[in-house]
Amino acid sequence: MAKPKVLISDELSPRAVEIFSERGCDVDFKPGLKPAELREIIGNYQGLAIRSATKVTAEVLAVAKKLKVVGRAGIGVDNVDIKAATSHGVVVMNTPFGNAITTAEHAIALMFSVARQVPEANASTQAGKWEKNKFMGTELSFKTLGLIGCGNIGSIVAERAIGLKMRVVAYDPFLSDQRATELGVEKATLEQVLARADFITVHTPLTEQTRNILSRANLMKTKKGVRIVNCARGGLVDELAVRDLLVSGHIAGAGFDVFVEEPAKENVLFGAPNLVCTPHLGASTVEAQENVALQVAEQMADYLLTGAVTNSLNMPNVSAEDAPKLAPFLDLAEKLGSFAGQLTDTDIKAVSIEFEGQVARLNVKPLTQVALMGVLRPQLTSVNMVNAPVIARERGIEVAEVKHERETDYNSMIRLSVTTEKYTRSVTGTLFGGKHPRIVEIKGIEIDAEFAPHMLYITNDDKPGFIGRLGTLLGEGKVNIATFHLGRDKPGGSAIALVQVDQPISNELMGKIVGIEGVMQAKALGF
Structure with a gap:
């Protein structure tokens, strides 16, 4: 089997190249590609490893015909069109933990710098001024830190702040009461954080819900003398409003590591009083750069070589341990979906996938997606397990996933049902020997059959003479029967x-088979 090809288009640790090679991938290291250059060569690769410089746009994805995965060494994926990637069936991964500590520490560093005016004092001292009385700072101890976002990075900031004897109040819609208690933080509304905090630091992704979360109106709700830190994403804070409030004195100080437009050669904030700025250094430590590079290489290699999915933003995660367990069930689910899809010739209204026995104890999300892919693929050749849920949603197809705890006649069973305007048809399958997919039931009728490259499916009235007439027609058409299963x-x-x-059955022969007395449906299938 040919080795997967991976392109690294941004600066990554040389160790990432080594990991791809050691794991069995062919890797090209070409940082600094221009958009046109990337579009010209991306069609040759199954994997693309990036940092923040490469823009994975819809135009890039449209020509990336072989691409299976984009790996972002870092947290933010603002430079990846995830919607377009999903529609093209490309998995998008990031490395949310590789630089969490580094970014959290930088936020703490900016808090100290803003509180003690470290950059200005440094510049003044080195200029020989010794302006000791000019730089009166404030302590962090016993101050209230307001966290907007208490996920991976925010929780680390909270732990460090509590170690500095700060009180921490956190606004995060996804923060549970139990997690807040474990961290030692107080859950609060955004309004409460704004009103109570002496320092505010933001740690959320940039989404339509979080964009401009510290707007001018919200900044005006803060107490006079508040200090603001943003090490997360440009666009979370109204930069012009911060400048105006620094000038007026309502905001006592601000630390910014990220900006709306980067690289920020010019910015409305620059030159404002009591402002500390750094050039997006949140993840810029030796340890973090190494960690995210190694992590993204491991994740991408795992996916390309074993099917394991880690830290995906558009597909269920599958651990390296679960991937081999799921592999035969993925094959079964796809074949069951394909069976139902090939027999469906009207608009699909709903698809239900039921899991019974041992398979119900596994991570079944990927099985649902691959079954849905199988159902849709006879009509849409571009569908895959990544974009299948999106395509189904766009077409108004209701998808249900059901796990049954009850025991069955088999160790594991998957039942797939397709509902159209005219009927609901179900097909049930299992694994024989733990790895061989078989059909055990169709429309409630017990049957026992393997999947094969060339198959003939017939529903008919149970009357004498049918088998003989069918066998005669196949013989006259020079079609050899390998197995014959009835129910x-x-x-x-x-x-x-x-x-x-x-061998394949010709349209002419299919026409004769359909004409056999008592035949209600006849269809040639392939797997």
Whole structure:
């Protein structure tokens, strides 16, 4: 099997290149590519490793026909069009923990710098002025720190601040009472944080909900003398408002590591009093740069070589331990979906995937997505397990995932049901020997059949003579039967035949099969 090819288009630790190579990937290290240059070569790669410089736009993704994964060495993915990546079936990963400590420490450093006016005092002292009385600072101890965002980085800032004897109040809609208690922080509303905090630091991603969360109106709700720190993302804080409030004295000091436009060669904040700025250094330590580079290389290699998904932003995570356990079930789920999809010739209204037995104890999200992919692929060749849920949602298809704790006749079973305007059809499968997908039930009728490259599916009235007439037609058409599986709901009722054949069945022969007396549906299938 050919080795996956990975492109590193930003500056990463040389160790990342070594990891890709050691794990069995071909890797090209080409930092500094211009957008046109990236578009010209990206079609050759299954993986793209980036930092913040490379822009993974919809235009790039449109020509990245082989691309399976984009790995961002760092937290922020503002430079990746995740919606476009998802629609093209590309997994987007980041490394949220590799530089969390470094960024949190930088926020604390800026708090100290702003509180004690360290940069100005340094410049004054080295200029020989010795202006000791000019730089009157404030202590952090026993002050109230307001956290906006208490996730990976915010929680580390909280721990460090508590170590400095600060009181911490946190606004985060996703912060549970239990987690707040564990951290020793007080949960609060945004209004409460604004009103009570002596220092405010933001640690949220930039989304439509968080954009400008420290707007001019919200900044005016803070107490006079507040100090603001932003080491998260430009756009979370109204820069012009901060400048005006620094000038007026309402804000006593501000520390900014990130800006709306970067690189920030010019900014409305620059020159404001009591302002400390750094050039996006939050993750700029030797340890962090090494950590995120190694982490993104490991994650991408795992996905490309084993199917394990870690820190994905648009697909369920699958641990390296679970990936081999899921692999045969992924095969079964896809085949069941494909079986149902190939038999569906009208608009799909709903898809239900049920899991019973041991499989119900696994992480079934990827199984649901690959089953949905199988259902949709006969109609949409561009669908894959990453974009299948999006495509289903866009088409108004209701998707249900159900786990049953009850025991079954098999160790594990997956039942997939497709509802259209006319009917609901179900197909159930299991694994024989832990790895061989088999069909065990169709529309409530028990049957036992393997999947094969060439199959014939027939529903018919259970009457004598059908098998003989079908066998005669296949023989006359020079089609050899490999296996023949039958099932029925009751004697003389509805019957199902699944026939494995050695070669494709022509349209002409299918027409003759459909014409057999009692045949209600006949379809050639392939897996």
